[in-house]
Every structure is written in C-alpha cells, then in structure tokens.
Amino acid sequence: MSRRDDEAPLRARVPADIDRPDRIAFGLSGRQLVILAVTGLLLYAVWTAVATVVHPLVFLVGAVPVAAAAFLLAVGRRDGVSLDAWVLAALRHRHGPRRLVPADRPIIPAPAWVSTTGGPGDRIPLPAPLRLPARGITGDGLIDLGADGTTGLVAASTVAFGLRTPAEQNGLVAGFARWLHSLDSPVQIGVRAQRVDLTYLADRFLTAAPGLPHPALEEAARAHVAFLADLAGQRELLHRQITVAVRSRRGAHYAAHKAAETVRALGGCEVPALVLDGRDAVARLATSLDPTAPTRIPYAPSDGGDDR
Incomplete structure (x- = not known):
C-alpha cells in the first residue's frame, strides 16, 4: 500500500447556520x-x-x-x-384558499340558482387559481421562472464513497469542494428515496427470454426473473433519485451553460450526471409531485429513466 493510501480522510466542519443573517x-x-x-x-x-x-x-x-x-x-x-x-x-x-385549480383567469362565482352550500350557514368556498413558480419548460429542459430567472435540471448518480481508499476519498472531496467554490448562482440538490417496482423489469426479461440464441441463456433469464420476484417479495427496495437544479437570472443561455458546467464538474468527482431535456425534465417534476408512485427500473439505458 502506498503512502498516499494511508492518508487520513479529509474532514470539514460545516456550520449549521450558514444562512444566518448578519x-x-x-x-x-x-x-x-x-x-x-x-x-x-x-x-x-x-x-x-x-x-x-x-x-x-x-x-x-x-x-x-x-x-x-x-x-x-x-x-x-x-x-x-x-x-x-x-x-x-x-x-x-x-x-388562504384550500382548493387550488389550474386556471389562467379568476374563478367566476356560480349563478344564484346553483346551490353552493353544504348545509345551513355552511357555504362552499370557491377554488382559487393555482399559481406555480414555473411558467413553462422549453425543449432543452430549461424551466422558465419569470422574474426569478431560468433553471436547468441535472440528473446525478451516487458514488460508493465508503469503498474508496483515503486518497481516493480525498480526491472526491476536493473535486466536490472545487465545484461548490465555483458556484456564483443558486443551486439546489434534491435527494428523494422512491420505492422500486421490479415487476416491470422482470416482465421485460420474461418476454425476451424465448428469443435468446441459446437455451442456457433462456434458462438463466428465467432464473433471474425468479430472483427478482423473490427479492421484491422479501424486501422493500428503494432507489435514490438525485436532481441538481441550477438557477440563473442571466437568461436561458447562461442557465444551460451552468447546467453543462455542473455535469463536467461532477464528472471530475466521478459522479455520472446528465442534463435533462424537456421530456425528462417534465417527467422528473411529475414524479416529484407524486412521491408515493413506485419507480420502474429501465430495461436498457436507451429506455431512459432515473438510473442514467
């Protein structure tokens, strides 16, 4: 073992009140x-x-x-x-109003001949328009926040930090610190744990098994399907979804540039990352609004998904 492998891991104390006012x-x-x-x-x-x-x-x-x-x-x-x-x-x-609905205009009250009460003195309140911070998503995956700027979404994976040597851990920490020190605009890192649905993946394997070129491969595929079914029945599997949101007030071009820079900086930390396009950004935001929905593990990288 080299001397660099014997180095103590880097440790940094992060204050909990970093946003405390002066x-x-x-x-x-x-x-x-x-x-x-x-x-x-x-x-x-x-x-x-x-x-x-x-x-x-x-x-x-x-x-x-x-x-x-x-x-x-x-x-x-x-x-x-x-x-x-x-x-x-x-x-x-x-x-505030309890019921919000997507509407571009104020809600028009119901006519007088329509009953809007649930009982004596219990008048049903009108819903109010739902005002989301995002005005729209471009084909490049950029989220228009109006006066608050533009946000780009980056999907990132995880790193097996505990399996690295102290020297490798120091390199990862130093690379991540360089990215943090290079930030000149707001960045949010969101980590969500979702339940994984393996039935979708098992069905794909089971469907493709008869078309494999050798009977031994078909038998191995069916055995793997049985293993996935047994694993899903015995354990509650979770999948971590990591999203980095990069916001800029300098326009869409600068937000796209910052998202690309984030991918390159995280790549230096051995963190696989990818800028989400319009379709993937919409899907990522939709899943964030339904946290109980199970995640489907994709059959292949070309199918898209969260494990890129």
Missing part, C-alpha cells in the same frame, strides 16, 4: 432589532397615553407578556425558520 447589535439581526424596537415604541406610546389613569404596576403586568411575546417572535425559530416568518406563513395558510 448581526448588527447585541447579537441581533436587523429584523430582530426592528421587531423589538417597534414593540418598545408601541409600549411606550401606550404608557404615555394611560400613565395618568393606570397604575405603573398594572401597566407592567400587561406589558410583560407583550414584550415576552415580541422577544420570542424575534429570536425564536421553528423547523429552521424564524418564528415571525413561520407565524406569517401559518396565517397565510389559515386564511
């Missing part, structure tokens, strides 16, 4: 300072208005819960989101 004063961000300052000014304005008629202790008893709620709203977090943003999203969800 601290301005007292360890607080600008947003937090604004919430506390506005609350303090409101409490002071209320005190100046009622100071002549309300005892200070009574006002203090009422002001402490308000100040504590403002402090919790400013510094609290829920599921990695600031508490004020979480509360605002909850209010929008609570008062």
